Amino acid sequence: MLLIEELRHITIDGKKYKRKIKCFCGQRLNYSIVSHIKNEHPEVWQKWVKQFIKLRSKGWSYKRIMKTFSINGKPLFSWTVIEREVKRMMEKDTNLVKLPPMKNAKIWYPKNFKLERTTVWSFPRRGSWAVHRSDYRGNWAPQVPRNLILRYTKPKELVLDPFVGGGTTLIEAWLTGRRSIGIDINPIAHEIAKHSLKELEDLARNFPGLHLAPDIKPLLILGDSRKLIQILSEYGYEEGDVDLVCAHPPYFNSLRYTENIEGDLSHINKLDNFCKEIYNIAKQLHLLLKDEGICAVLIGDVRKNKRMVPLGFRIMKEFENAGFQIKDIIIKLQHQDQSTQFWYRNNNLDFLIAHEYLFIFKK
Ligand SMILES: C[S@@+](CC[C@H](N)C(=O)[O-])C[C@H]1O[C@@H](n2cnc3c(N)ncnc32)[C@H](O)[C@@H]1O
Ligand SMILES: [Zn+2]
Incomplete structure:
Protein backbone atom coordinates (compact mmCIF):
# COMPACT_ATOMS: atom_id res chain seq x y z
CA MET A 1 0.00 0.00 0.00
CA ASP A 93 8.66 21.73 19.73
CA THR A 94 8.37 18.82 22.13
CA ASN A 95 4.57 18.90 21.85
CA LEU A 96 4.73 17.81 18.22
CA VAL A 97 4.99 14.12 18.93
CA LYS A 98 2.82 12.53 21.58
CA LEU A 99 4.53 10.00 23.77
CA PRO A 100 2.94 6.55 23.88
CA PRO A 101 0.02 6.20 26.32
CA MET A 102 0.43 5.27 29.96
CA LYS A 103 1.68 1.86 30.70
CA ASN A 104 -0.37 -0.13 33.11
CA ALA A 105 2.39 -1.04 35.51
CA LYS A 106 1.64 -3.79 37.96
CA ILE A 107 5.08 -4.64 39.24
CA TRP A 108 6.62 -1.89 41.29
CA TYR A 109 9.79 -3.53 42.45
CA PRO A 110 12.20 -5.99 40.88
CA LYS A 111 11.53 -9.57 41.92
CA ASN A 112 14.30 -11.36 43.80
CA PHE A 113 16.53 -8.32 43.68
CA LYS A 114 19.87 -8.76 45.42
CA LEU A 115 22.64 -6.23 45.77
CA GLU A 116 25.62 -7.01 43.56
CA ARG A 117 28.54 -8.48 45.49
CA THR A 118 31.36 -8.70 42.97
CA THR A 119 33.13 -6.44 40.50
CA VAL A 120 31.37 -8.03 37.53
CA TRP A 121 27.78 -7.00 36.90
CA SER A 122 25.52 -8.45 34.27
CA PHE A 123 21.87 -7.73 33.56
CA PRO A 124 20.86 -9.70 30.48
CA ARG A 125 17.36 -8.26 30.78
CA ARG A 126 16.99 -4.63 31.62
CA GLY A 127 14.47 -4.15 34.38
CA SER A 128 10.95 -3.26 33.33
CA TRP A 129 9.29 -2.77 36.69
CA ALA A 130 7.31 0.37 37.57
CA VAL A 131 7.39 2.78 34.62
CA HIS A 132 10.79 1.91 33.20
CA ARG A 133 10.71 1.87 29.44
CA SER A 134 13.40 1.25 26.91
CA ASP A 135 12.49 3.97 24.45
CA TYR A 136 15.33 6.35 25.29
CA ARG A 137 18.33 5.13 23.32
CA GLY A 138 21.45 4.80 25.42
CA ASN A 139 19.67 4.53 28.76
CA TRP A 140 21.06 2.35 31.52
CA ALA A 141 19.40 -0.64 33.08
CA PRO A 142 17.55 0.42 36.26
CA GLN A 143 19.47 -2.28 38.12
CA VAL A 144 22.56 -0.03 37.93
CA PRO A 145 21.22 3.04 39.78
CA ARG A 146 19.20 0.79 42.13
CA ASN A 147 22.38 -0.97 43.25
CA LEU A 148 24.20 2.33 43.70
CA ILE A 149 21.37 4.04 45.57
CA LEU A 150 20.71 1.14 47.94
CA ARG A 151 24.37 0.56 48.64
CA TYR A 152 25.51 4.13 49.12
CA THR A 153 22.57 6.14 50.48
CA LYS A 154 19.99 6.13 53.25
CA PRO A 155 16.33 7.11 52.81
CA LYS A 156 15.78 10.85 52.20
CA GLU A 157 19.40 11.40 51.15
CA LEU A 158 20.09 13.27 47.92
CA VAL A 159 21.08 11.61 44.61
CA LEU A 160 22.29 13.69 41.65
CA ASP A 161 22.35 12.51 38.02
CA PRO A 162 23.96 15.10 35.70
CA PHE A 163 23.05 13.12 32.52
CA VAL A 164 19.62 11.88 33.49
CA GLY A 165 18.34 11.00 29.99
CA GLY A 166 14.95 9.29 30.20
CA GLY A 167 14.90 9.56 34.00
CA THR A 168 15.89 6.03 35.06
CA THR A 169 17.82 7.24 38.14
CA LEU A 170 14.99 9.51 39.30
CA ILE A 171 12.40 6.73 39.08
CA GLU A 172 14.66 4.48 41.17
CA ALA A 173 15.39 7.22 43.68
CA TRP A 174 11.68 7.91 44.21
CA LEU A 175 10.82 4.22 44.49
CA THR A 176 13.54 3.72 47.09
CA GLY A 177 12.61 6.83 49.08
CA ARG A 178 15.57 9.06 48.22
CA ARG A 179 15.50 12.70 47.15
CA SER A 180 16.92 13.26 43.67
CA ILE A 181 17.90 15.80 41.04
CA GLY A 182 18.33 14.97 37.36
CA ILE A 183 19.63 17.24 34.62
CA ASP A 184 19.79 16.70 30.89
CA ILE A 185 20.35 19.00 27.94
CA ASN A 186 18.10 17.08 25.56
CA PRO A 187 14.51 18.38 25.44
CA ILE A 188 13.23 15.01 24.18
CA ALA A 189 14.87 13.16 27.10
CA HIS A 190 13.35 15.76 29.39
CA GLU A 191 9.87 15.09 27.99
CA ILE A 192 10.28 11.32 28.36
CA ALA A 193 11.50 11.65 31.96
CA LYS A 194 8.71 14.10 32.82
CA HIS A 195 6.16 11.76 31.28
CA SER A 196 7.46 8.72 33.19
CA LEU A 197 7.53 10.51 36.54
CA LYS A 198 3.98 11.78 36.02
CA GLU A 199 2.93 8.27 35.07
CA LEU A 200 4.52 6.92 38.24
CA GLU A 201 2.78 9.50 40.38
CA ASP A 202 -0.63 8.86 38.79
CA LEU A 203 -0.37 5.10 39.02
CA ALA A 204 0.79 5.21 42.64
CA ARG A 205 -2.34 7.14 43.57
CA ASN A 206 -4.43 4.09 42.70
CA PHE A 207 -2.10 1.54 44.10
CA PRO A 208 -2.14 1.22 47.89
CA GLY A 209 0.95 -1.00 48.00
CA LEU A 210 3.16 1.76 46.71
CA HIS A 211 4.00 4.81 48.73
CA LEU A 212 5.76 7.65 46.97
CA ALA A 213 6.44 10.34 49.52
CA PRO A 214 5.43 13.67 47.94
CA ASP A 215 8.15 15.55 49.82
CA ILE A 216 10.85 13.65 47.94
CA LYS A 217 9.42 14.11 44.45
CA PRO A 218 12.42 14.19 42.04
CA LEU A 219 13.57 17.52 40.66
CA LEU A 220 13.97 17.31 36.88
CA ILE A 221 15.89 20.10 35.14
CA LEU A 222 16.38 20.81 31.44
CA GLY A 223 19.88 22.25 31.39
CA ASP A 224 23.58 22.04 30.63
CA SER A 225 25.62 20.18 33.23
CA ARG A 226 28.67 22.22 32.37
CA LYS A 227 26.88 24.87 34.46
CA LEU A 228 25.87 22.48 37.23
CA ILE A 229 26.80 24.59 40.24
CA GLN A 230 25.15 27.70 38.87
CA ILE A 231 21.96 25.81 38.00
CA LEU A 232 21.72 24.02 41.34
CA SER A 233 22.37 27.21 43.28
CA GLU A 234 19.32 28.71 41.54
CA TYR A 235 17.34 25.92 43.20
CA GLY A 236 18.89 26.65 46.58
CA TYR A 237 21.51 23.87 46.69
CA GLU A 238 25.01 24.40 47.98
CA GLU A 239 28.37 22.69 47.92
CA GLY A 240 28.39 19.50 49.96
CA ASP A 241 24.62 18.95 49.68
CA VAL A 242 24.74 15.84 47.46
CA ASP A 243 25.07 12.38 49.01
CA LEU A 244 25.57 10.32 45.83
CA VAL A 245 26.30 11.07 42.17
CA CYS A 246 25.14 8.59 39.52
CA ALA A 247 26.59 9.69 36.18
CA HIS A 248 26.25 8.12 32.76
CA PRO A 249 27.77 10.54 30.23
CA PRO A 250 27.70 10.16 26.45
CA TYR A 251 30.34 7.73 25.18
CA PHE A 252 32.21 10.51 23.38
CA ASN A 253 30.45 10.99 20.01
CA SER A 254 29.51 7.36 19.40
CA LEU A 255 25.78 8.10 19.76
CA ARG A 256 24.53 11.60 18.99
CA TYR A 257 21.79 12.40 21.47
CA THR A 258 20.43 15.56 19.85
CA GLU A 259 20.44 17.01 16.37
CA ASN A 260 20.75 20.73 17.03
CA ILE A 261 21.22 21.34 20.73
CA GLU A 262 24.18 23.53 21.62
CA GLY A 263 26.28 22.12 24.44
CA ASP A 264 25.42 18.45 23.85
CA LEU A 265 28.68 16.67 24.68
CA SER A 266 27.98 13.96 22.10
CA HIS A 267 28.59 16.54 19.32
CA ILE A 268 32.24 17.04 20.28
CA ASN A 269 34.57 15.44 17.74
CA LYS A 270 37.95 15.85 19.44
CA LEU A 271 38.64 13.48 22.30
CA ASP A 272 40.76 16.04 24.19
CA ASN A 273 37.93 18.56 24.06
CA PHE A 274 35.43 15.96 25.24
CA CYS A 275 37.70 15.07 28.17
CA LYS A 276 38.11 18.75 29.06
CA GLU A 277 34.35 19.12 29.40
CA ILE A 278 34.13 15.94 31.48
CA TYR A 279 36.88 17.28 33.75
CA ASN A 280 34.98 20.56 34.15
CA ILE A 281 31.80 18.68 35.15
CA ALA A 282 33.74 16.29 37.44
CA LYS A 283 35.19 19.32 39.28
CA GLN A 284 31.69 20.64 39.95
CA LEU A 285 30.42 17.22 41.03
CA HIS A 286 33.33 17.06 43.48
CA LEU A 287 32.32 20.37 45.03
CA LEU A 288 28.64 19.44 45.23
CA LEU A 289 29.29 16.09 46.88
CA LYS A 290 29.57 15.75 50.66
CA ASP A 291 32.92 14.69 52.15
CA GLU A 292 33.55 10.97 51.57
CA GLY A 293 30.54 10.92 49.23
CA ILE A 294 30.42 8.49 46.31
CA CYS A 295 30.41 9.39 42.64
CA ALA A 296 29.68 6.48 40.27
CA VAL A 297 30.35 6.83 36.54
CA LEU A 298 29.33 4.36 33.84
CA ILE A 299 31.28 4.63 30.60
CA GLY A 300 32.44 2.33 27.80
CA ASP A 301 35.34 2.26 25.35
CA VAL A 302 34.61 3.04 21.71
CA ARG A 303 36.10 2.33 18.34
CA LYS A 304 36.76 5.21 16.01
CA ASN A 305 38.16 4.88 12.51
CA LYS A 306 38.86 1.21 13.28
CA ARG A 307 41.01 2.25 16.27
CA MET A 308 40.28 1.54 19.91
CA VAL A 309 39.67 4.66 21.99
CA PRO A 310 40.23 3.72 25.64
CA LEU A 311 37.59 6.17 26.76
CA GLY A 312 37.02 4.40 30.07
CA PHE A 313 40.57 4.98 31.30
CA ARG A 314 40.65 8.53 29.95
CA ILE A 315 37.50 9.44 31.84
CA MET A 316 38.78 7.74 34.99
CA LYS A 317 41.87 9.97 34.83
CA GLU A 318 39.75 13.11 34.43
CA PHE A 319 37.79 12.29 37.59
CA GLU A 320 41.04 11.62 39.46
CA ASN A 321 42.45 14.93 38.24
CA ALA A 322 39.29 16.62 39.51
CA GLY A 323 40.07 15.37 43.01
CA PHE A 324 38.34 12.00 43.22
CA GLN A 325 39.93 8.82 44.50
CA ILE A 326 39.13 5.56 42.71
CA LYS A 327 37.52 3.09 45.10
CA ASP A 328 36.27 0.29 42.86
CA ILE A 329 36.27 -0.60 39.17
CA ILE A 330 33.30 -2.68 38.13
CA ILE A 331 33.00 -4.39 34.78
CA LYS A 332 29.44 -4.25 33.52
CA LEU A 333 28.74 -6.72 30.78
CA GLN A 334 27.07 -5.31 27.71
CA HIS A 335 24.37 -7.27 26.00
CA GLN A 336 22.88 -6.60 22.58
CA ASP A 337 25.02 -3.69 21.50
CA GLN A 338 24.06 -3.69 17.84
CA SER A 339 26.35 -0.86 16.86
CA THR A 340 29.47 -2.75 17.87
CA GLN A 341 28.15 -5.86 16.14
CA PHE A 342 27.78 -3.91 12.93
CA TRP A 343 31.37 -2.69 13.20
CA TYR A 344 32.57 -6.12 14.08
CA ARG A 345 31.09 -7.72 11.01
CA ASN A 346 32.06 -4.96 8.65
CA ASN A 347 35.56 -4.19 9.79
CA ASN A 348 37.02 -7.62 10.48
CA LEU A 349 37.68 -6.83 14.11
CA ASP A 350 38.99 -9.58 16.32
CA PHE A 351 36.80 -8.77 19.30
CA LEU A 352 33.41 -7.29 19.98
CA ILE A 353 33.28 -4.84 22.87
CA ALA A 354 31.04 -6.48 25.45
CA HIS A 355 31.78 -4.56 28.64
CA GLU A 356 31.58 -1.13 30.16
CA TYR A 357 33.23 0.32 33.29
CA LEU A 358 31.40 1.45 36.33
CA PHE A 359 33.91 3.56 38.24
CA ILE A 360 33.22 4.11 41.91
CA PHE A 361 34.97 7.25 43.11
CA LYS A 362 35.15 8.67 46.57
CA LYS A 363 35.53 12.31 47.52
C1 LIG B 1 24.24 7.81 28.23
S1 LIG B 1 22.93 8.98 28.22
C2 LIG B 1 22.26 8.86 29.82
C3 LIG B 1 21.07 7.94 29.87
C4 LIG B 1 20.44 7.78 31.25
N1 LIG B 1 21.32 7.07 32.17
C5 LIG B 1 19.12 7.01 31.14
O1 LIG B 1 18.94 5.99 31.78
O2 LIG B 1 18.25 7.45 30.36
C6 LIG B 1 23.82 10.51 28.21
C7 LIG B 1 22.97 11.76 28.32
O3 LIG B 1 23.79 12.92 28.43
C8 LIG B 1 23.06 14.02 27.91
N2 LIG B 1 23.93 15.17 27.72
C9 LIG B 1 24.83 15.42 26.74
N3 LIG B 1 25.44 16.60 26.95
C10 LIG B 1 24.94 17.11 28.12
C11 LIG B 1 25.19 18.30 28.86
N4 LIG B 1 26.08 19.21 28.47
N5 LIG B 1 24.47 18.49 30.00
C12 LIG B 1 23.56 17.58 30.42
N6 LIG B 1 23.29 16.45 29.74
C13 LIG B 1 23.97 16.21 28.60
C14 LIG B 1 22.44 13.43 26.66
O4 LIG B 1 21.32 14.19 26.23
C15 LIG B 1 22.06 12.01 27.13
O5 LIG B 1 20.72 11.97 27.54
ZN1 LIG C 1 13.85 14.31 -8.42
Missing part, protein backbone atom coordinates in the same frame (compact mmCIF):
# COMPACT_ATOMS: atom_id res chain seq x y z
CA LEU A 2 1.50 3.33 -0.98
CA LEU A 3 0.38 6.17 1.20
CA ILE A 4 2.45 8.79 -0.56
CA GLU A 5 1.70 9.70 -4.17
CA GLU A 6 5.31 10.37 -5.29
CA LEU A 7 6.38 6.86 -4.36
CA ARG A 8 4.38 5.46 -7.27
CA HIS A 9 6.80 7.11 -9.65
CA ILE A 10 10.08 6.14 -8.02
CA THR A 11 11.91 2.92 -8.89
CA ILE A 12 14.74 1.08 -7.17
CA ASP A 13 16.98 -1.42 -9.00
CA GLY A 14 19.92 -3.44 -7.75
CA LYS A 15 20.80 -4.37 -4.24
CA LYS A 16 22.31 -2.76 -1.17
CA TYR A 17 25.21 -0.37 -1.88
CA LYS A 18 24.98 -0.95 -5.62
CA ARG A 19 21.37 0.05 -5.91
CA LYS A 20 20.17 2.67 -8.41
CA ILE A 21 17.17 4.85 -7.72
CA LYS A 22 15.15 6.72 -10.32
CA CYS A 23 13.37 9.76 -8.92
CA PHE A 24 9.89 10.77 -10.06
CA CYS A 25 11.53 13.70 -11.91
CA GLY A 26 13.57 11.28 -14.01
CA GLN A 27 16.93 11.85 -12.29
CA ARG A 28 18.96 8.69 -11.66
CA LEU A 29 20.78 8.38 -8.34
CA ASN A 30 23.26 6.01 -6.78
CA TYR A 31 22.17 4.41 -3.54
CA SER A 32 20.47 7.32 -1.74
CA ILE A 33 17.72 9.66 -2.81
CA VAL A 34 17.54 11.68 0.41
CA SER A 35 19.79 14.63 -0.40
CA HIS A 36 18.32 14.84 -3.90
CA ILE A 37 14.77 15.13 -2.56
CA LYS A 38 15.81 17.61 0.12
CA ASN A 39 17.59 19.85 -2.39
CA GLU A 40 15.51 19.48 -5.53
CA HIS A 41 12.02 18.83 -4.14
CA PRO A 42 11.99 20.47 -0.69
CA GLU A 43 8.18 20.70 -0.63
CA VAL A 44 7.98 16.93 -1.13
CA TRP A 45 10.49 16.34 1.65
CA GLN A 46 8.50 18.56 4.00
CA LYS A 47 5.37 16.60 3.20
CA TRP A 48 7.18 13.32 3.94
CA VAL A 49 8.53 14.66 7.24
CA LYS A 50 4.98 15.61 8.21
CA GLN A 51 3.98 12.05 7.49
CA PHE A 52 6.86 10.72 9.67
CA ILE A 53 5.63 12.87 12.54
CA LYS A 54 2.01 11.90 12.06
CA LEU A 55 2.82 8.18 12.19
CA ARG A 56 5.28 8.57 15.05
CA SER A 57 2.55 10.36 17.02
CA LYS A 58 0.37 7.30 16.57
CA GLY A 59 3.08 5.35 18.37
CA TRP A 60 4.59 3.73 15.25
CA SER A 61 8.23 2.65 15.48
CA TYR A 62 10.74 4.23 13.09
CA LYS A 63 11.17 0.87 11.39
CA ARG A 64 7.45 0.56 10.78
CA ILE A 65 7.35 4.05 9.30
CA MET A 66 10.30 3.12 7.09
CA LYS A 67 8.24 0.26 5.66
CA THR A 68 5.54 2.65 4.44
CA PHE A 69 8.26 4.42 2.45
CA SER A 70 9.24 1.27 0.58
CA ILE A 71 9.02 0.43 -3.07
CA ASN A 72 8.31 -3.23 -3.81
CA GLY A 73 9.53 -4.09 -0.34
CA LYS A 74 12.75 -2.09 -0.64
CA PRO A 75 12.99 0.78 1.84
CA LEU A 76 13.70 4.12 0.19
CA PHE A 77 15.83 5.19 3.15
CA SER A 78 16.81 3.78 6.52
CA TRP A 79 14.84 4.27 9.71
CA THR A 80 17.67 6.39 11.14
CA VAL A 81 16.89 9.05 8.51
CA ILE A 82 13.34 9.17 9.82
CA GLU A 83 14.48 9.23 13.42
CA ARG A 84 16.81 12.15 12.73
CA GLU A 85 14.06 14.22 11.09
CA VAL A 86 11.53 13.51 13.82
CA LYS A 87 14.05 14.37 16.54
CA ARG A 88 15.03 17.58 14.81
CA MET A 89 11.40 18.70 14.75
CA MET A 90 10.72 17.56 18.30
CA GLU A 91 13.71 19.41 19.70
CA LYS A 92 12.11 22.59 18.42
